[in-house]
Amino acid sequence: MASHARPKQRSSTGSAAARTAATIAIAGAASATMLTESSTAEPRLTAAQAQARVDRLYEEAETATEAYNGARERADTARAAIEHLQDELARRTGRVNATRDRLGTIATAQYRSGGIDPTVQLALDSTPAEYLERAQFIDQLGNRASAALRTLAAQRRELTQVRHEADSELSTLRGAQDELRVHKRTVEDKLKAAQAILDRLTAAERAAVEASGPTLTSRAARGVSGGGRTALSGGSRTAGDVPAPSARAAQAVSFAYGALGLPYVWGATGPSSYDCSGLTQAAWRSAGVSLPRTTYTQINAGTRVSRSQLQPGDLVFFYSGVSHVGLYIGNGQMIHAAHPGAPVRIAPIDEMPFAGATRPA
Known part of the structure; x- marks a missing residue:
């Protein structure tokens, strides 16, 4: 008689346990993912927090801008x-060839008269290094050679x-060009980060950010008319009515008024756009005074004055790193190129x- 073996049945308990374990694992993974996403998500910023971050990014961008300006100035000089050295090399090479x-x-x-002087042959056939090593033979000659x-x-x-000097300047140029690339990337990254913060705000929040602080045109600047005069809140006197201490200072102030409304472009020196030190340099250049390019060097280009001694035309500097500059116009006001997205404007010096x-001078 054939035997009939009963088929083995799967353990429902083991199967359920496996399903439960898988479910727990999936749920755990999902929870971990949610926790990770929650922990890494950018927290929503208030208008005040956005204002502070954007201000900080603009300050860092301006620091990098001034470093960029300095590197560009060194590159231009080199x-x-x-x-100049290439021209000098050409002239001196011509003189060597003539000799x-x-x-x-x-x-x-000498050949026609009986042979070439051996010392002359040495000069004609030797390399410059070999010749110079044997230059003592020159003193033994007593003829025209x-x-x-x-x-x-x-x-x-x-x-x-001259060749050594040219090589040195070329090395300086290459180093400055490397710096330019680094600072350019830094500026662009900071400005992109600031824009990203502003883009995440609602229209109302962005308006709140733009209504206060150094990131936006001040109330005084909003009052700029086509004639370039701005009434100060709380009185009828204008900043431009404060007399300048000299004709040159008056010209620098007049130039700055004429630049009101022009856009800020980092690295720009005019005439259609400026960065902060580019504006002050151009203003004083119009008065016949040559200022260096960066805030770090402009602060030493003249006589230091205290805040209580400020007069129209003075350069006013801000932040611990001296990364921003404006042109003082009196009554606690200045004209400055603030940052990308804001025009050249009038603002109180207290805002930074x-x-x-x-x-x-």
């Missing part, structure tokens, strides 16, 4: 020096020196941490 031609003429004459050889040795030394002031 580039100009290289052009060698004279030696060739002497050698030809002697003077030409001494001249050639001196010219070669001078040519080598005061770092010092200087009066250009």
